[in-house]
Amino acid sequence: MLGLLFVTFFIGRVMPIDPVLAVVGERATPEQYNVAYLDLGLDKPLIVQFAYYVWDVIHGDFGMSLLNARPVSEDIARVFPATMELATIGILFGIVFGVPLGVIAAVRRGSWIDQIARVIALVGYSMPIFWLGLMGLLLFYGILGWVGGPGRQGIFYEDTFPSVTGMILIDATLARDWGALRDAFSHIVLPASLLGYYSLAYISRMTRSFMLEQLSAEYVTTARVKGMSEWAVVWRHAFRNIRVQLITVIALSYANLLEGSVLTEIIFSWPGIGNYITTALLSADMNAVLGGTVVVGLIFVCLNIFSDLLYKIFDPRSK
Amino acid sequence: MSNQTITLRQWLLTETPESRRHARLAAFYQGWLTLRSNHMAMIGLVILVVLISAAIFAPLLAPHDPFVQDLGNRLQPLGTEDHILGTDTLGRDILSRLIYGSRITLYIVALVAMIAPIAGLLVGTVSGYAGGWTDIVLMRITDIFLAFPRLVLALAFVAALGVGIENAVLAIALTAWPPYARMARAETLTIRSSDYISAIRLQGAGPMRIITRHIWPLCISSLIVRVTLDMAGIILAAAGLGFLGLGAQPPSPEWGAMISEGRRFILDHWWIATMPGLAIFTVSLAFNLLGDGLRDVLDPKDSTS
Numbered sequence: 001m002l003g004l005l006f007v008t009f010f011i012g013r014v015m016p017i018d019p020v021l022a023v024v025g026e027r028a029t030p031e032q033y034n035v036a037y038l039d040l041g042l043d044k045p046l047i048v049q050f051a052y053y054v055w056d057v058i059h060g061d062f063g064m065s066l067l068n069a070r071p072v073s074e075d076i077a078r079v080f081p082a083t084m085e086l087a088t089i090g091i092l093f094g095i096v097f098g099v100p101l102g103v104i105a106a107v108r109r110g111s112w113i114d115q116i117a118r119v120i121a122l123v124g125y126s127m128p129i130f131w132l133g134l135m136g137l138l139l140f141y142g143i144l145g146w147v148g149g150p151g152r153q154g155i156f157y158e159d160t161f162p163s164v165t166g167m168i169l170i171d172a173t174l175a176r177d178w179g180a181l182r183d184a185f186s187h188i189v190l191p192a193s194l195l196g197y198y199s200l201a202y203i204s205r206m207t208r209s210f211m212l213e214q215l216s217a218e219y220v221t222t223a224r225v226k227g228m229s230e231w232a233v234v235w236r237h238a239f240r241n242i243r244v245q246l247i248t249v250i251a252l253s254y255a256n257l258l259e260g261s262v263l264t265e266i267i268f269s270w271p272g273i274g275n276y277i278t279t280a281l282l283s284a285d286m287n288a289v290l291g292g293t294v295v296v297g298l299i300f301v302c303l304n305i306f307s308d309l310l311y312k313i314f315d316p317r318s319k
Numbered sequence: 320m321s322n323q324t325i326t327l328r329q330w331l332l333t334e335t336p337e338s339r340r341h342a343r344l345a346a347f348y349q350g351w352l353t354l355r356s357n358h359m360a361m362i363g364l365v366i367l368v369v370l371i372s373a374a375i376f377a378p379l380l381a382p383h384d385p386f387v388q389d390l391g392n393r394l395q396p397l398g399t400e401d402h403i404l405g406t407d408t409l410g411r412d413i414l415s416r417l418i419y420g421s422r423i424t425l426y427i428v429a430l431v432a433m434i435a436p437i438a439g440l441l442v443g444t445v446s447g448y449a450g451g452w453t454d455i456v457l458m459r460i461t462d463i464f465l466a467f468p469r470l471v472l473a474l475a476f477v478a479a480l481g482v483g484i485e486n487a488v489l490a491i492a493l494t495a496w497p498p499y500a501r502m503a504r505a506e507t508l509t510i511r512s513s514d515y516i517s518a519i520r521l522q523g524a525g526p527m528r529i530i531t532r533h534i535w536p537l538c539i540s541s542l543i544v545r546v547t548l549d550m551a552g553i554i555l556a557a558a559g560l561g562f563l564g565l566g567a568q569p570p571s572p573e574w575g576a577m578i579s580e581g582r583r584f585i586l587d588h589w590w591i592a593t594m595p596g597l598a599i600f601t602v603s604l605a606f607n608l609l610g611d612g613l614r615d616v617l618d619p620k621d622s623t624s
Contacts, residue, residue, distance in 0.1 A: 122604065122607055122608070123600075123604070125551060125603075125607055126551055126555075126600055126603040126604035126606075126607050127600050127603075128555050128558050128559065128562075128575070128578075128596060128599045128600065128603075129555075129559075130558075130559060130562050130575075130578065131578055131592070131595075131596030131599065131600070132596075134578070134582060134585055134592055134596070135593065135596070137585065138585050138586065138589055142585070142586045255468070256468065258468060258471075259468035259469065259470050259471060262470055262471065262474070262559075263470075263559050263562070263563075266562075266563065267582075274471075277471065277474060278474065278563055281474055281477070281478045281565070282563075282564065286478065289474070289475060289478050290475065292471075293467070293471055293472070293474070293475045296467070296468060296471050297466055297467045297468075297471070297472075300466060300467065300468055301466050304466075
């Protein structure tokens with residue numbers, strides 16, 4: 001984790017923009033410049049600067065956004081729930097469709113269902129996500145009008161109920177504002193299922209190969225010889241043994257959704273962390289970019305550790 | 320005499336090669352036969368050959384200059400005479416821009432595919448062979464890079480380096496090398512302790528010679544598979560950066576940038592964003608198909624099907 005901070009710190013230092021100029025502006029006098037220079041601690045050795053940086057980040061301080069002069073951490077706390085909401089619904093979509101698809105593809109290996117699962121996964125690996133999002137908008141919003149357009153809510157529903165968790169679906173439910181709930185749902189369904197599709201591709205592939213491994217094991221043959229129904233063999237015997245591996249895969253693809261959400265959020269004007277980083281980047285707001293990168297990196301690492309832990313807890317062999 | 324009567328095919332398929340070159344060619348030919356029987360991989364290969372020739376012969380194939388604007392003729396739909404795929408917001412021919420864009424795509428892919436695996440190979444083999452502190456330090460660095468989601472890290476690098484196609488290549492390469500390093504290290508560790516390496520060392524070969532002449536060649540085949548499978552990811556990352564306006568800059572006909580230009584007109588003029596997207600999809604699909612096929616040939620132990 002320290003290394004993670006080091007990389008962002010390093011990126012921040014090598015970038016060609018002078019941080020002092022960004023603070024004081026172009027027309028500052030040399031005295032003002034020097035004051036800001038000392039203020040930012042740039043006269044200290046790099047290692048000391050790094051220590052300050054780590055200290056700040058540990059205390060949740062990513063510096064001020066150069067664009068709107070608000071603390072970056074506040075901004076991130078505001079946009080993060082939107083990404084959470086999107087990624088969570090996306091991963092649910094991926095699990096609900098991906099796992100059964102993978103299991104069926106493994107059981108009926110070589111059948112048309114297996115072929116379809118293979119094509120779905122291949123297309124998922126090869127499709128540019130931002131383009132698929134555009135096409136989805138064009139078809140379902142532009143032509144068919146089935147779903148809400150970009151953004152999280154229609155304008156009629158904005159700020160009509162209190163924001164408690166920052167996740168609109170939950171907030172609307174808490175406020176018992178069913179119209180707003182339906183509106184928010186129609187906005188989230190397309191980007192979330194898009195993200196879900198990508199995790200579906202990965203999850204179904206992994207499920208399939210895990211299941212194939214289990215189904216060729218001898219205990220499965222034994223169960224079949226005992227005369228158990230196919231359903232019981234597949235779900236009660238084989239599937240139980242892949243649950244742990246599957247959880248790891250799901251945790252990893254949840255982390256990957258954070259990444260995929262950068263482009264998706266841009267397409268759907270979703271006010272989440274990916275959108276935040278990119279906007280900050282285009283306006284050269286370095287503190288915001290690095291803060292966002294650190295947060296995403298930390299979540300990534302935490303999810304990895306989390307899945308390792310789950311593995312240790314649930315798999316008796318690894319003790 | 321019997322040597323001259325057998326056909327080339329028989330010569331290639333012989334069980335008893337007569338020279339080192341013969342053995343190498345025979346192995347290559349057998350790999351080719353396996354690959355050829357895989358229809359999906361061949362489709363991928365054909366698409367890529369078409370792409371590469373389109374890039375090479377772009378000036379001959381493109382019906383128009385990709386940069387010439389014709390405002391009187393802007394936003395023409397598909398199938399317009401003289402503009403099969405229509406024209407974009409400035410009246411430029413989309414087909415010509417796609418053909419020229421293939422050069423940029425190949426340029427990015429080729430550069431990344433050269434920088435990242437070689438850097439990874441260097442780091443991985445050195446770390447695996449040297450062991451000790453070198454190994455720990457290098458692997459920690461690799462872990463740090465792996466800890467970031469790739470696109471976000473690439474975004475941060477582009478932010479630091481500045482916008483542009485070379486920087487996009489550099490940013491993607493910087494985020495792409497760690498898996499190769501991991502892989503090369505794992506292979507080196509298994510190779511290092513094998514008997515033939517000890518034999519060479521006893522003959523007096525130094526670490527440089529062992530790494531470059533005896534370890535690298537054995538890592539290559541798994542690297543090639545990995546690179547081919549990664550190509551699709553590289554293309555998507557490059558297109559994503561271009562789409563965000565951080566890769567190739569307009570008026571360059573980069574596919575991702577073309578989608579982003581067409582995005583504003585998506586509801587009324589859908590083809591402007593659709594065509595480059597299809598191009599990206601086709602090419603990355605081709606790399607995935609070919610990569611799967613190559614994996615079956617070069618690295619059968621990882622095969623999933």
